[in-house]
Amino acid sequence: MKILFCSSEVVPFAKTGGLADVAGALPISLEEQGQEIRVIMPLYRMVKNLGAKLEKLNQDVYSAKIGKDVTVYFLENKKFFDRDNLYVTKEGDYPDNLERFSFFCEKSLEFIKKIKFKPDVIHCNDWQTSLIPVFLKTKYKDDPFYSKIKTILTVHNLGYQGLFPKEKFSVLGLGDELFSINGLEFYGKVNVLKGGLLFSDYITAVSPTYAKEIQTKEFGAGLEGLLEKRKDMIFGIINGIDYSIWDPKKDELIFKKYDSESIASKYVNKTKFQQECGLKEDDKSMLLGMVSRLAEQKGVDILAQALPDILKLDMQVVILGTGDVKYHQILEAIARKFPKKFSLHLKFDETLAHKIYAASDFFLMPSRYEPCGLGQLISFKYGTLPVVSKTGGLVDTVKNFDIKTKKGDGFVLSDFTKKGFIDSMNKARAVFADKALLADLIKAVMLKDFSWNESAKKYIQLYKKVLSN
Numbered sequence: 072m073k074i075l076f077c078s079s080e081v082v083p084f085a086k087t088g089g090l091a092d093v094a095g096a097l098p099i100s101l102e103e104q105g106q107e108i109r110v111i112m113p114l115y116r117m118v119k120n121l122g123a124k125l126e127k128l129n130q131d132v133y134s135a136k137i138g139k140d141v142t143v144y145f146l147e148n149k150k151f152f153d154r155d156n157l158y159v160t161k162e163g164d165y166p167d168n169l170e171r172f173s174f175f176c177e178k179s180l181e182f183i184k185k186i187k188f189k190p191d192v193i194h195c196n197d198w199q200t201s202l203i204p205v206f207l208k209t210k211y212k213d214d215p216f217y218s219k220i221k222t223i224l225t226v227h228n229l230g231y232q233g234l235f236p237k238e239k240f241s242v243l244g245l246g247d248e249l250f251s252i253n254g255l256e257f258y259g260k261v262n263v264l265k266g267g268l269l270f271s272d273y274i275t276a277v278s279p280t281y282a283k284e285i286q287t288k289e290f291g292a293g294l295e296g297l298l299e300k301r302k303d304m305i306f307g308i309i310n311g312i313d314y315s316i317w318d319p320k321k322d323e324l325i326f327k328k329y330d331s332e333s334i335a336s337k338y339v340n341k342t343k344f345q346q347e348c349g350l351k352e353d354d355k356s357m358l359l360g361m362v363s364r365l366a367e368q369k370g371v372d373i374l375a376q377a378l379p380d381i382l383k384l385d386m387q388v389v390i391l392g393t394g395d396v397k398y399h400q401i402l403e404a405i406a407r408k409f410p411k412k413f414s415l416h417l418k419f420d421e422t423l424a425h426k427i428y429a430a431s432d433f434f435l436m437p438s439r440y441e442p443c444g445l446g447q448l449i450s451f452k453y454g455t456l457p458v459v460s461k462t463g464g465l466v467d468t469v470k471n472f473d474i475k476t477k478k479g480d481g482f483v484l485s486d487f488t489k490k491g492f493i494d495s496m497n498k499a500r501a502v503f504a505d506k507a508l509l510a511d512l513i514k515a516v517m518l519k520d521f522s523w524n525e526s527a528k529k530y531i532q533l534y535k536k537v538l539s540n
């Protein structure tokens with residue numbers, strides 16, 4: 072099959088979160104399984120600054136390769152994409168995000184026609200590429216080039232819908248009838264993701280549990296009614312991770328490489344990390360790591376409430392993240408009080424992320440909701456036990472450890488409160504104190520397999536299914 076994979080971010084070129092990890096890895100796995108797949112993304116300034124070898128295809132399209140032979144196209148528009156960031160600045164979202172990603176969707180469609188690459192399926196991701204199914208079924212519906220193309224929209228996070236003032240609707244060049252309850256209108260605003268959810272042939276969510284959750288009022292972010300109506304078209308496929316990037320045995324970014332047979336070397340990472348970050352060098356203290364966007368979704372508020380109590384115990388904490396200024400300030404205030412126990416890094420830093428996964432004993436993901444979550448999968452591979460809330464993809468991937476049966480592979484919050492979090496940390500503490508048990512658990516989680524193979528197979532089945540309908 073021929074697939075076009077459209078994403079607003081792709082590892083290793085541009086990343087703000089898990090979408091980029093998926094877009095950089097799933098196509099490679101699909102290629103390995105015999106599919107002809109090409110990827111398309113905007114040419115951001117950061118891509119040019121990377122120094123990656125880009126080939127100029129025509130006036131405003133460049134290309135590069137990932138995997139064995141997957142072509143990634145970069146669409147250039149200096150006005151829209153030659154900027155410091157992908158979507159936001161400290162002042163908030165770029166005000167012309169609708170123009171930017173509407174342009175990207177339309178240009179992607181025109182480009183494949185120009186080069187005569189007619190995909191069987193266009194695989195779209197999140198709101199930024201949600202206009203592709205909308206345009207195909209409206210503006211482009213009478214063009215025979217596009218008539219047989221099917222679309223799949225993967226929801227990586229329903230919390231980001233691409234909402235814009237109604238005055239902007241005209242930017243899309245769609246008929247006025249589409250600014251209605253049966254179209255892109257959403258409480259008086261333009262909702263781009265809603266358009267994608269209505270017009271794509273199939274919808275996927277990045278875990279089976281999240282696929283169900285988004286059809287409920289609690290997690291549906293106002294779109295649960297629409298999703299309930301389309302429930303037969305919704306499928307949940309769990310994300311994998313790319314072990315060519317995330318594997319402590321081969322990881323050039325960590326202090327000392329290790330695998331499940333050389334766990335002692337994991338502790339070299341811990342000690343060196345403590346030294347580098349000004350934490351007290353102490354192997355008896357539990358080191359709790361977190362690498363995350365600092366958003367309400369990630370449960371930063373619960374964590375911040377619990378931190379002062381936790382930091383009074385024999386625990387150290389390292390947090391790497393950027394996001395809401397409010398959380399930056401709250402965490403900075405705590406860091407000032409516990410300089411030797413709390414190491415705070417308010418930035419995006421790939422190298423530091425690898426070091427944290429390797430050095431930490433436990434990895435914190437107290438998310439309010441979590442479509443899939445990659446941190447827990449990465450931390451498994453690094454022998455770092457996840458402490459997670461009971462939601463979305465975390466339910467599908469982490470089983471609570473039971474000290475009596477010795478079954479389970481992480482710590483699941485009994486409830487989403489400060490107390491629930493501290494209770495889980497105390498359970499983790501009991502395991503940390505039992506070195507033989509801890510070593511067994513670390514070894515077991517390191518051997519888990521969350522590679523893309525199985526999930527890519529499921530996507531292929533879905534592409535076949537959508538084509539046969």
Ligand code: ADP
Nearest residue numbers: 088089363364391392418419420424444445446
């Ligand atoms: P989300 O996509 O909601 O942000 P995921 O858990 O799916 O969350 O994926 C997050 C990805 O982004 C992981 O690969 C994580 O390591 C990475 N990441 C998040 N914040 C940072 C940061 N500040 N620096 C480096 N990597 C980060």
